[in-house]
Amino acid sequence: MITKAFHSIPFIRVWLLSVVLAGMLTGCKEIKENNKNTDPKANFLVIYENNDFSKSFIPIDIQQTSDGGYLILAKRRITESSFYGIYLMKADNTGKFISGEEVVTDIVNPINNLLKVGNAFYFFAMDRLSLETKLMSANENGTATEVNTITGVIYPLYASLDENTGQFLLQHYNRDDLKTAVSRISTAGAVTAQREFNIGFGDFDVEEPIIDHLTGNGKKLPFLVGSAGGAYYFNGFYNYTLSTVFFSFNTATPGLLQGYKDEKCISAMVNLGSNTFATAKYAYGTNTFSPRATINTASGSIASNSDLTGNVILELKPDAHVVLKQIVGQGTPVMAYNSDTKNAQITLYFYDPTSGNFRGSKHFGYSNPYEAGNFIQTADGGLALVGTTYVAGRFPRIVLIKMSQEELNKDIH
Amino acid sequence: MNRLLIHFSFILLLVISQAASAQNRRSGARDSRVSQKDFLNKQFWVGFKGGINYTKAKPTDRYSAFSSMNDPSGDGFDKQYKNYSNMAAQFALVVNFHYKNFALSFQPGFRRLTYQYSNNYNWSDPLNPGDFLQQEYKAVNKLDYLEFPLLFKYEPLRHTKLVPFVQLGVYYSRLTSAFKETTLNVTDGASGGGSSYEAEKISVGAKDLYIKSNVGWTAGAGVSYPTGNARLALEINYTHNTNNITNTANRYDNDRLTGSGDVPDNIKLRNISVSFSILMPLRFIILKENYKTE
Numbered sequence: 001m002i003t004k005a006f007h008s009i010p011f012i013r014v015w016l017l018s019v020v021l022a023g024m025l026t027g028c029k030e031i032k033e034n035n036k037n038t039d040p041k042a043n044f045l046v047i048y049e050n051n052d053f054s055k056s057f058i059p060i061d062i063q064q065t066s067d068g069g070y071l072i073l074a075k076r077r078i079t080e081s082s083f084y085g086i087y088l089m090k091a092d093n094t095g096k097f098i099s100g101e102e103v104v105t106d107i108v109n110p111i112n113n114l115l116k117v118g119n120a121f122y123f124f125a126m127d128r129l130s131l132e133t134k135l136m137s138a139n140e141n142g143t144a145t146e147v148n149t150i151t152g153v154i155y156p157l158y159a160s161l162d163e164n165t166g167q168f169l170l171q172h173y174n175r176d177d178l179k180t181a182v183s184r185i186s187t188a189g190a191v192t193a194q195r196e197f198n199i200g201f202g203d204f205d206v207e208e209p210i211i212d213h214l215t216g217n218g219k220k221l222p223f224l225v226g227s228a229g230g231a232y233y234f235n236g237f238y239n240y241t242l243s244t245v246f247f248s249f250n251t252a253t254p255g256l257l258q259g260y261k262d263e264k265c266i267s268a269m270v271n272l273g274s275n276t277f278a279t280a281k282y283a284y285g286t287n288t289f290s291p292r293a294t295i296n297t298a299s300g301s302i303a304s305n306s307d308l309t310g311n312v313i314l315e316l317k318p319d320a321h322v323v324l325k326q327i328v329g330q331g332t333p334v335m336a337y338n339s340d341t342k343n344a345q346i347t348l349y350f351y352d353p354t355s356g357n358f359r360g361s362k363h364f365g366y367s368n369p370y371e372a373g374n375f376i377q378t379a380d381g382g383l384a385l386v387g388t389t390y391v392a393g394r395f396p397r398i399v400l401i402k403m404s405q406e407e408l409n410k411d412i413h
Numbered sequence: 414m415n416r417l418l419i420h421f422s423f424i425l426l427l428v429i430s431q432a433a434s435a436q437n438r439r440s441g442a443r444d445s446r447v448s449q450k451d452f453l454n455k456q457f458w459v460g461f462k463g464g465i466n467y468t469k470a471k472p473t474d475r476y477s478a479f480s481s482m483n484d485p486s487g488d489g490f491d492k493q494y495k496n497y498s499n500m501a502a503q504f505a506l507v508v509n510f511h512y513k514n515f516a517l518s519f520q521p522g523f524r525r526l527t528y529q530y531s532n533n534y535n536w537s538d539p540l541n542p543g544d545f546l547q548q549e550y551k552a553v554n555k556l557d558y559l560e561f562p563l564l565f566k567y568e569p570l571r572h573t574k575l576v577p578f579v580q581l582g583v584y585y586s587r588l589t590s591a592f593k594e595t596t597l598n599v600t601d602g603a604s605g606g607g608s609s610y611e612a613e614k615i616s617v618g619a620k621d622l623y624i625k626s627n628v629g630w631t632a633g634a635g636v637s638y639p640t641g642n643a644r645l646a647l648e649i650n651y652t653h654n655t656n657n658i659t660n661t662a663n664r665y666d667n668d669r670l671t672g673s674g675d676v677p678d679n680i681k682l683r684n685i686s687v688s689f690s691i692l693m694p695l696r697f698i699i700l701k702e703n704y705k706t707e
Binding site for chain 1: 478505537546676
């Protein structure tokens with residue numbers, strides 16, 4: 001047998017040449033491809049570490065700057081108040097830390113969201129002593145400046161951009177009259193419209209859960225405010241429950257999607273046109289995503305969020321914080337739900353906004369706990385997610401996760 | 414550089430295959446005209462080799478999942494590599510074609526490369542010195558390769574009892590598996606602890622963190638000693654990997670590692686190996702009755 005093998009050396013030679021040559025060519029191609037994949041801007045995960053034992057940072061929102069870098073608005077623990085202080089951070093386009101500003105502790109309670117108007121950025125916060133709302137601006141280098149104190153507007157809860165006017169919508173709590181208020185505010189910090197809604201009197205106490213929400217010592221409540229077509233909505237305390245209210249800034253009777261106390265609530269929503277919404281809700285701990293729901297928003301209408309059917313997402317934390325946005329994936333519109341899992345991961349769920357069909361999911365984090373903050377679609381078609389990770393299991397730090405468009409498309413089917 | 418290595422290895426392969434063909438033609442004739450001396454001057458030797466090796470990982474670009482808010486230079490998160498500290502093993506089939514003082518050698522085999530690095534993280538409270546936490550992550554990385562080296566060998570003193578030789582060549586390796594064992598040692602002053610303890614040990618498959626190909630060159634020296642019809646040899650080789658073996662597309666894909674701040678640098682490997690081999694003339698294996706040593 002060995003003799004036979006010996007005599008077949010020409011055959012072995014050809015075989016050997018072919019195999020080794022094929023291997024070398026494959027290897028050469030792989031090495032070339034690997035060298036090409038070194039774009040540090042496309043995919044990365046960065047944890048912003050601070051070696052001070054007493055510091056904690058919890059990101060609220062992220063925006064991309066014109067240089068491709070990132071501006072991150074975060075809360076930080078301060079000793080002067082039980083409310084969070086403000087931290088504004090700039091990272092370059094590879095996620096490298098550039099600068100961080102610990103805003104003076106006279107201004108506290110930065111709220112969602114970091115709002116982009118042109119190349120300027122704005123956010124709302126609160127005066128530590130008077131509790132009045134402050135409109136803050138931030139430049140692309142991550143420097144925060146106070147724009148205006150909005151007199152008489154206290155306890156800011158949630159802010160968004162008004163698609164109808166280009167101004168800001170702010171939900172706030174009027175503790176003196178026990179009302180939830182929504183104000184439309186210009187970029188100069190002037191109130192241009194306002195409407196208040198009765199919360200209710202008696203034993204129904206909303207102040208304690210609101211303060212617990214703001215100080216991070218209790219349940220995170222899903223306050224929202226936004227525009228839907230020409231109308232507006234907010235998710236907040238109204239008529240003894242945390243409900244979704246559709247309204248205009250005139251005196252028309254609002255439409256109502258009723259919840260139950262703060263135990264059965266809409267947790268995220270995006271208008272898909274007319275009366276169609278993508279929503280997330282929780283009810284007694286259980287979270288449900290409804291990627292395509294029809295809601296009667298007409299003046300005077302009353303419905304219950306119990307009627308919204310959808311997909312029960314059992315892996316999410318009870319009454320989970322959910323950020324919902326429409327993005328583009330695989331060249332098509334996609335609804336992206338960003339939330340927290342029971343095993344302390346950040347998750348993304350993708351749905352088709354037209355059919356409501358599930359299109360994929362993605363999880364981040366494993367060894368240290370991760371919590372979702374917010375996310376944006378980046379200029380290169382990828383995603384940038386910001387969240388909190390507990391380094392060494394105990395130090396709350398900002399984590400920035402960048403997914404390339406290619407990575408994102410891999411997770412959307 | 415990698416392209417040059419591939420061209421060089423291709424030429425070596427052609428030469429060795431032509432040599433094989435030439436010997437085959439002669440063996441077909443079993444030519445009695447070939448003198449015993451010529452016979453010994455030009456022939457194939459086959460055998461096995463095995464031994465131990467030590468690896469150094471040379472970082473060319475450093476990466477960390479951490480970016481420092483205190484020290485934007487970020488140098489504090491650089492991994493500290495411990496070079497040539499972990500023993501691993503290799504074995505191979507050896508096919509040598511000798512011509513006088515020269516030989517071409519093809520040595521397909523298996524090699525495990527093991528390298529180690531550590532990361533240190535410290536937290537302290539400037540106002541409360543007793544509140545501190547120190548963590549040391551030690552990562553041992555084990556990479557298994559099927560390797561295909563082609564070597565050119567020179568024996569300057571062929572007729573001494575101990576035959577010294579030097580060799581130089583190129584190789585192509587293919588990754589078959591990779592593992593990472595991470596040990597976390599903690600000193601937790603804030604919880605009242607003053608001494609270090611092992612808090613966690615995780616072992617994960619890490620094949621996706623590396624590309625499959627590993628190319629480079631190798632050089633070495635050794636001595637051989639004839640015993641009976643066999644030849645025993647002891648050699649030491651230095652292997653120099655010329656491409657980045659980290660899979661740049663998957664750098665952040667291992668959530669378990671990335672979550673603890675561990676993302677791989679771009680690295681090239683250096684390896685020192687000591688091997689013992691035993692070789693027999695191919696003709697002796699095939700035609701024992703015709704074979705006689707000098």
